[in-house]
Amino acid sequence: MFDTLSTRLDDIFTRLRSRGRLNEKQVDEVLREIRVALLEADVSLKVVKAFVADVRARAEGAEIHKSLTPAQQIIKLVHAALIGVLGSEAVGLEVAPRPPRVVVMAGLQGSGKTTAAAKLGRYLKGQGRRPLIAACDLRRPAAISQLRLLGDQTGVPVHAELEATDPVGVASRALELARTEGFTDLIVDTAGRMHVDSDLMAELSAVTAAVSPHETLLVCDAMTGQDAVNVAESFGAQVDVTGIVLTKLDGDARGGAALSMTYVTGRPIKFAGVGEKLTDLEPFHPDRMASRILGMGDMLTLIEKAEKAFDQDEAKKMEEKLRKAEFTFDDFLNQMQALKKMGPVSEVLGMLPGMSKMPIGDAQIDEQLPRIEAIIRSMTRSERNAPAIIKGSRRARIARGSGTTVQEVNKLVKQFDDVRKLVKTMSGGKGGRPKLPGGLKLPPGMGL
Amino acid sequence: MDTQLLVIILVVLAVVASLSGLALGARDRRRSSEEQTSATPDPAQQRGPVAVQETQAQATTAATTPSVGRRPSLRDRLTKSRAFLSDRLSEVLGGGLDDDTWEDIEAALIQADIGVEAARRITEDLRAKARERRITHAEDLRGLVAEELVSLFDFERDRALAFAPEGVTVWLVVGVNGTGKTTTIGKLAKDLERRDKSVALAAADTFRAAADEQLAVWAERSGAHLIKHQPGADPGAVAYDAFAFARARSIDVLVVDTAGRLHTRVPLMDELGKVRRVIEKEGKVQEVLLVIDATAGQNGLVQAREFAAATGVTGVVLTKLDGSAKGGIALAIESTFDIPIKLIGIGESIDDLEPFDPKTYVDALLS
Numbered sequence: 001m002f003d004t005l006s007t008r009l010d011d012i013f014t015r016l017r018s019r020g021r022l023n024e025k026q027v028d029e030v031l032r033e034i035r036v037a038l039l040e041a042d043v044s045l046k047v048v049k050a051f052v053a054d055v056r057a058r059a060e061g062a063e064i065h066k067s068l069t070p071a072q073q074i075i076k077l078v079h080a081a082l083i084g085v086l087g088s089e090a091v092g093l094e095v096a097p098r099p100p101r102v103v104v105m106a107g108l109q110g111s112g113k114t115t116a117a118a119k120l121g122r123y124l125k126g127q128g129r130r131p132l133i134a135a136c137d138l139r140r141p142a143a144i145s146q147l148r149l150l151g152d153q154t155g156v157p158v159h160a161e162l163e164a165t166d167p168v169g170v171a172s173r174a175l176e177l178a179r180t181e182g183f184t185d186l187i188v189d190t191a192g193r194m195h196v197d198s199d200l201m202a203e204l205s206a207v208t209a210a211v212s213p214h215e216t217l218l219v220c221d222a223m224t225g226q227d228a229v230n231v232a233e234s235f236g237a238q239v240d241v242t243g244i245v246l247t248k249l250d251g252d253a254r255g256g257a258a259l260s261m262t263y264v265t266g267r268p269i270k271f272a273g274v275g276e277k278l279t280d281l282e283p284f285h286p287d288r289m290a291s292r293i294l295g296m297g298d299m300l301t302l303i304e305k306a307e308k309a310f311d312q313d314e315a316k317k318m319e320e321k322l323r324k325a326e327f328t329f330d331d332f333l334n335q336m337q338a339l340k341k342m343g344p345v346s347e348v349l350g351m352l353p354g355m356s357k358m359p360i361g362d363a364q365i366d367e368q369l370p371r372i373e374a375i376i377r378s379m380t381r382s383e384r385n386a387p388a389i390i391k392g393s394r395r396a397r398i399a400r401g402s403g404t405t406v407q408e409v410n411k412l413v414k415q416f417d418d419v420r421k422l423v424k425t426m427s428g429g430k431g432g433r434p435k436l437p438g439g440l441k442l443p444p445g446m447g448l
Numbered sequence: 449m450d451t452q453l454l455v456i457i458l459v460v461l462a463v464v465a466s467l468s469g470l471a472l473g474a475r476d477r478r479r480s481s482e483e484q485t486s487a488t489p490d491p492a493q494q495r496g497p498v499a500v501q502e503t504q505a506q507a508t509t510a511a512t513t514p515s516v517g518r519r520p521s522l523r524d525r526l527t528k529s530r531a532f533l534s535d536r537l538s539e540v541l542g543g544g545l546d547d548d549t550w551e552d553i554e555a556a557l558i559q560a561d562i563g564v565e566a567a568r569r570i571t572e573d574l575r576a577k578a579r580e581r582r583i584t585h586a587e588d589l590r591g592l593v594a595e596e597l598v599s600l601f602d603f604e605r606d607r608a609l610a611f612a613p614e615g616v617t618v619w620l621v622v623g624v625n626g627t628g629k630t631t632t633i634g635k636l637a638k639d640l641e642r643r644d645k646s647v648a649l650a651a652a653d654t655f656r657a658a659a660d661e662q663l664a665v666w667a668e669r670s671g672a673h674l675i676k677h678q679p680g681a682d683p684g685a686v687a688y689d690a691f692a693f694a695r696a697r698s699i700d701v702l703v704v705d706t707a708g709r710l711h712t713r714v715p716l717m718d719e720l721g722k723v724r725r726v727i728e729k730e731g732k733v734q735e736v737l738l739v740i741d742a743t744a745g746q747n748g749l750v751q752a753r754e755f756a757a758a759t760g761v762t763g764v765v766l767t768k769l770d771g772s773a774k775g776g777i778a779l780a781i782e783s784t785f786d787i788p789i790k791l792i793g794i795g796e797s798i799d800d801l802e803p804f805d806p807k808t809y810v811d812a813l814l815s
Contacts, residue, residue, distance in 0.1 A: 036564055039558060039564045040563075040564050040746060041746075042561075042745030042746055042747070044559070045555055045558050045559050108743065108768070108771070109626070109628065109768065109796075110625070110626025110627060110628055110741060110768075111626060112625065112626055139796070140662070141634075141661070141662045141664075141665030141666065142658040142659075142661035142662035142664070142665060143658075143662075145657070145658035145661045145662075146656070146657045146658035146659075146661075146662070147657075148658075149657035149658055149679075150657050153657075194768070194770055194771040195771065195772070196770070196771055196772050197770075221626060221741075221743070223624070223741075223744050223745060223747045223748075223751075224743050224744070224745060225561040225743060225744055225745025225746065225748075225773065225777065226558065226559045226560070226561050226745065226773070227561070227742075227743045227771065227772055227773035227774075228743075228745075230772045230773075231743070231771075231772075248624070248625060248626075248710060250710060250712070251624070251710040251711070251712050251747065252711075252712050252747065252750060253745065253746075253747035253750075256745060257745070276625075276655070302454075302457075303453070303454075306453040306454070306457060307453070310453050310456070312453075315452045315453050315456055316452055318452070318456055319452040319455060319456065322455065322456070322459065327459075332459075332460065332463060335456050335459070335460050336460050336464070339457060339460050339461075344712075345461070345464060346712075348457065348461070349461060352458075365464060366714055367714055368464055369464065372463070372464060412463065415462065415463050416463050419459055419462045419463055423455070423459060
């Protein structure tokens with residue numbers, strides 16, 4: 001029931017991998033499973049139908065690659081179809097021939113327009129630009145204050161008129177100000193509105209008409225369900241949507257709305273909101289998302305984050321130590337700290353290929369970190385260097401000192417030892433895809 | 449190149465994973481130890497600079513309260529844009545039932561965000577019943593569909609909000625970001641005022657910029673008291689002070705607004721548990737209302753599970769039903785976790801909050 005798209009497709013493809021050649025009936029079955037998987041991931045039914053038809057057409061017309069198994073071939077087709085909808089690479093904002101570049105943020109109530117506007121302002125400022133934000137949400141109580149506070153935090157100026165009642169007027173005056181004051185970008189925050197409310201949709205048209213934006217970004221909550229297709233259609237009919245901002249992507253809802261929105265509007269997702277901090281806005285990488293949906297992991301993002309978090313020289317040394325089984329608990333603690341810099345461990349895990357199937361309860365793994373840290377910090381120097389000496393009374397002491405249980409200490413020490421041994425064996429030259437204890441599998445090509 | 453990094457990451461993960469088998473036990477232990485340590489509270493220490501705003505805004509309420517008479521019904525709102533089944537049913541009206549009919553019904557259920565599995569189950573059920581009762585024409589089907597959908601709800605269930613037998617009634621309002629918690633609270637406050645209850649609102653969303661100001665506007669519109677601290681203050685401390693205030697002033701109902709949080713953020717979910725515990729040291733929480741956006745997809749189920757685990761959710765408020773989304777996920781939540789839908793939000797004005805009635809809801813879906 002809580003299966004993500006990744007897990008569902010993982011299941012299907014695991015079964016495919018274990019089969020020989022596929023006949024037409026099996027292809028049908030796979031497509032049916034893909035249909036269910038997409039629906040469960042909240043891709044709108046209409047989009048699912050079109051998407052599955054697309055995959056089928058590709059399957060029928062596809063050349064048979066001798067080097068691929070039928071399963072791999074279907075994965076490839078699905079991946080290509082996903083890329084076909086989501087786009088293949090990150091798309092930035094349109095370039096304005098003459099500044100200021102005008103960006104209008106539109107969307108339903110609560111989709112995250114104001115936050116996204118502030119984050120976008122900070123993002124542009126970080127690129128050395130001079131953005132101005134116009135507070136044109138005059139409906140929601142305190143929306144103007146919210147934007148002003150966020151502007152203070154990011155150092156991005158906000159044009160707001162407290163007594164104003166007409167968002168069109170505010171937008172026009174903000175544009176005038178942006179022109180005369182030499183701002184490079186104008187971000188227009190608008191009120192949230194239901195796409196079925198014709199008065200408010202007309203108001204949105206009027207606001208965009210007044211500022212002739214280079215970009216009209218539809219802000220969409222990543223948790224949106226089937227209605228995404230209606231929202232995209234209605235907004236698309238009213239204004240010229242040029243791109244999508246997918247917000248709250250840091251939750252565990254995956255993919256669905258992204259696919260629906262891009263499919264219906266034919267416009268790319270340009271940014272993704274990935275956290276509550278004002279720095280948590282990232283250019284959207286559709287290729288990575290497609291891989292992630294397919295359970296192929298998100299290795300690129302993982303590597304990028306890893307390179308920022310880990311010291312390369314240090315990593316080299318650690319690897320050396322691992323090879324020789326000289327890796328100590330102190331080393332482990334250091335590396336764990338670096339890993340923590342990459343964000344929640346559950347997220348890191350999700351980026352690894354095939355890891356969406358891990359039996360680890362999503363966020364729970366993050367709760368273990370402080371416990372593990374406490375256990376290690378309760379060890380003496382010599383215990384950390386030579387874990388083999390940790391026996392009965394030492395274990396009890398460590399458990400007491402760290403506020404954990406002897407079982408937990410046992411488990412940690414044993415796992416540490418197992419992993420150490422395993423890595424040593426692997427570096428001894430045994431090929432294949434060795435299995436780490438705890439069910440973690442090394443992705444192909446990642447042996448030492 | 450990066451293989452070293454990946455190996456190290458995997459090694460660390462492999463070791464970290466070792467404890468996850470104990471995760472549940474560990475979590476419980478931590479919770480209880482936290483309770484023990486915080487059992488000797490020092491409210492003075494927790495307390496930030498307190499600002500108790502009192503707003504008795506008779507002057508403004510007249511201007512902001514729309515006249516009650518011209519309110520469109522739920523049926524109007526729900527059918528504003530897109531009909532649920534009616535189009536499909538009328539398309540096949542007069543014809544016999546075939547596979548397409550059933551596929552259409554299943555599709556309609558899926559599009560209402562009820563969930564693929566549930567949609568299939570319901571359609572199969574309907575199919576069996578139609579066979580049993582020898583329904584062969586589409587026009588006879590409508591009644592059957594209505595009956596089936598209504599039967600998914602428990603009618604005996606009390607969907608009214610609970611009040612304390614005496615003393616201060618406390619309602620805690622929780623949910624992910626952007627579902628409409630603050631707006632719902634504004635509407636709740638207004639409804640309570642209308643029923644001659646005195647109301648205090650606690651601005652325990654100290655995270656989102658200007659959340660307290662937003663709540664202040666609603667407090668003014670409804671004539672409720674507002675208790676707030678500085679931005680960034682401990683939400684538990686706000687709740688504690690608000691409860692003390694409500695008790696001292698013999699306020700009937702205290703409604704606590706909390707910051708929107710994604711259910712995957714463990715520390716934030718723990719914080720929510722703490723808000724509840726802080727209040728329960730002095731009093732009792734009668735309702736924990738989970739606000740679910742009608743546009744939410746299947747992730748709503750995970751939200752419900754996690755919020756229920758963190759704070760013990762007693763009811764669902766289904767908001768934004770005035771759009772084209774049907775809010776089927778709330779039905780899924782009710783039947784999966786036995787958490788009743790209690791209220792629905794059907795618009796932006798202060799009166800657009802109604803008690804949930806399964807029959808009206810299903811009628812509106814099918815009309």
